[in-house]
Amino acid sequence: MDRINNKTLLSILCAPGDNTLSVVNPATGELLGHIPTQTEAEIEQAISLAEEAGNSWKQKTAKERALVLQRWYRLVMDNQNDLARLMTLEQGKPLAEAKGEVAYGASFIEWFAEEAKRACGDTIPGHTGDRRLLTIKQPVGVVGAITPWNFPLAMITRKAAPALAAGCSFVCKPANQTPLTAYAVVELAYQAGIPKDLLQLVIHQSPEVVGRVLCASETVRKLSFTGSTRVGRLLARDCAPTIKRMSLELGGNAPFVVFDDADIDAAVSGALASKFRNAGQTCVCANRFYIHDDVYDAFMDKFIAAVDQLTLGNGLDESVFVGPVIEASAKQRLQRLVERTVEQGSRVVKGGQPQDGLFVEPTILADVEQHMDIVQEEIFGPVAPVLRFSSDEQLIAMANDTIYGLAAYFYSRDISRIWRVAEALDYGMVGINEGVMSTEVAPFGGVKQSGLGREGAREGIEEYLETKYLCFGGIQ
Numbered sequence: 184m185d186r187i188n189n190k191t192l193l194s195i196l197c198a199p200g201d202n203t204l205s206v207v208n209p210a211t212g213e214l215l216g217h218i219p220t221q222t223e224a225e226i227e228q229a230i231s232l233a234e235e236a237g238n239s240w241k242q243k244t245a246k247e248r249a250l251v252l253q254r255w256y257r258l259v260m261d262n263q264n265d266l267a268r269l270m271t272l273e274q275g276k277p278l279a280e281a282k283g284e285v286a287y288g289a290s291f292i293e294w295f296a297e298e299a300k301r302a303c304g305d306t307i308p309g310h311t312g313d314r315r316l317l318t319i320k321q322p323v324g325v326v327g328a329i330t331p332w333n334f335p336l337a338m339i340t341r342k343a344a345p346a347l348a349a350g351c352s353f354v355c356k357p358a359n360q361t362p363l364t365a366y367a368v369v370e371l372a373y374q375a376g377i378p379k380d381l382l383q384l385v386i387h388q389s390p391e392v393v394g395r396v397l398c399a400s401e402t403v404r405k406l407s408f409t410g411s412t413r414v415g416r417l418l419a420r421d422c423a424p425t426i427k428r429m430s431l432e433l434g435g436n437a438p439f440v441v442f443d444d445a446d447i448d449a450a451v452s453g454a455l456a457s458k459f460r461n462a463g464q465t466c467v468c469a470n471r472f473y474i475h476d477d478v479y480d481a482f483m484d485k486f487i488a489a490v491d492q493l494t495l496g497n498g499l500d501e502s503v504f505v506g507p508v509i510e511a512s513a514k515q516r517l518q519r520l521v522e523r524t525v526e527q528g529s530r531v532v533k534g535g536q537p538q539d540g541l542f543v544e545p546t547i548l549a550d551v552e553q554h555m556d557i558v559q560e561e562i563f564g565p566v567a568p569v570l571r572f573s574s575d576e577q578l579i580a581m582a583n584d585t586i587y588g589l590a591a592y593f594y595s596r597d598i599s600r601i602w603r604v605a606e607a608l609d610y611g612m613v614g615i616n617e618g619v620m621s622t623e624v625a626p627f628g629g630v631k632q633s634g635l636g637r638e639g640a641r642e643g644i645e646e647y648l649e650t651k652y653l654c655f656g657g658i659q
């Protein structure tokens with residue numbers, strides 16, 4: 184039994200009851216424990232407490248806020264192994280990936296501790312001689328957040344860090360499948376000196392209940408959501424009555440393109456990293472592969488051989504590259520998707536064999552056509568549909584043929600083609616000869632129905648600031 188050895192968490196776990204959530208290890212099906220949930224009244228109380236705590240937090244100087252965030256960063260990194268093990272237990276990703284996520288999540292805390300001190304306004308040349316104009320930046324106020332299970336730590340810190348750096352307070356609902364990592368990283372924030380009422384987690388058996396309370400509250404001035412486009416639409420609808428600021432990090436459908444002039448070995452390496460990271464359960468995973476006719480056989484031979492080397496199993500086993508998917512409904516959806524794609528005319532050329540528990544074998548589908556359902560769906564699992572193309576124009580049309588616009592990837596060594604294709608792809612982020620591009624220093628986000636706003640980089644803190652214009656008149 185892979186028990187939780189984190190004493191902090193053991194203090195959070197509780198006996199099963201009517202108002203508790205159970206947390207299960209997706210690799211083994213074993214119960215990890217139960218956590219208490221909050222009632223609607225308690226969620227509303229959390230919002231009130233956050234508003235009060237925010238009133239004093241925003242009075243602190245940027246440097247004072249930065250010092251607390253820097254302590255939080257160091258505590259997260261000091262506890263990287265414990266947090267990573269906990270993440271693997273409740274989410275399933277391999278330990279090495281979990282350690283990587285802890286460092287990635289911590290990097291946002293480190294980054295926005297510094298950005299807190301750069302939330303500057305502007306002075307503006309006046310439009311008349313007797314006026315002086317300037318702008319100042321002020322915190323949005325109480326921020327509500329809802330985060331997904333696939334990155335149970337980083338999706339919280341990618342929001343909480345800029346919000347706290349900006350002087351906001353933060354009430355977050357983590358995913359019901361992966362609350363333990365959330366509670367552990369927030370406990371470290373408290374140890375760093377972040378007031379408990381300023382940064383709160385709330386959770387309910389029904390996520391809709393928390394969404395309804397956060398969206399309806401006039402005290403909550405902003406909602407920051409990371410999750411599916413389906414839920415993002417619902418939250419945008421429910422935030423309309425109170426005209427909330429919104430950050431939406433939603434679904435993706437990334438094309439992964441190999442041109443005839445690509446470095447095939449580099450493309451295969453990028454394909455493995457982009458497609459099978461987190462068992463294919465990331466918003467920026469390669470979702471459909473477009474391979475130029477002239478290099479199709481060379482790429483497929485190497486891609487199939489490389490996928491054959493991927494080990495599937497419990498993420499605590501350091502030899503494992505692909506862990507389980509998060510829950511039974513995800514596995515069933517993937518099985519139905521592969522079956523339907525084969526019925527529509529594709530062929531399984533690697534994987535596709537039944538596996539125990541929540542494991543899904545890394546699978547490659549060949550002879551996929553643009554009209555097939557899988558080309559329009561966010562797969563969110565270790566399944567790689569492969570299509571062919573013959574011209575740049577045809578490729579751009581197929582790659583952009585989606586409601587999503589988060590990430591895209593292509594491999595080419597022709598600089599003119601690189602610029603033409605990079606500018607023509609309708610996505611928020613484009614990897615060029617690169618399969619994994621996420622970093623705290625660059626703006627993360629999408630266009631079309633992949634979301635609104637950006638996280639990380641200089642842009643990330645602006646999501647939690649308001650710009651106030653001050654006009655000084657009567658200047659003699």
Ligand SMILES: NC(=O)c1ccc[n+]([C@@H]2O[C@H](COP(=O)([O-])OP(=O)(O)OC[C@H]3O[C@@H](n4cnc5c(N)ncnc54)[C@H](O)[C@@H]3O)[C@@H](O)[C@H]2O)c1
Binds near residue numbers: 329410435563
């Ligand atoms: N763009 C990004 O940065 C990014 C990052 C991670 C995941 N995602 C997307 O998230 C999806 C997978 O994550 P998921 O399965 O957790 O998504 P999801 O939308 O089902 O759930 C996300 C969060 O919303 C909550 N939720 C679900 N229904 C809700 C409702 N009606 N009201 C309020 N809250 C609700 C869930 O409990 C969870 O906390 C994929 O589409 C993936 O692309 C996007």
Ligand SMILES: O=C[C@H](O)CS(=O)(=O)O
Binds near residue numbers: 334465467
């Ligand atoms: O799945 C969503 C994450 O944002 C992916 S990444 O770790 O930021 O690349």
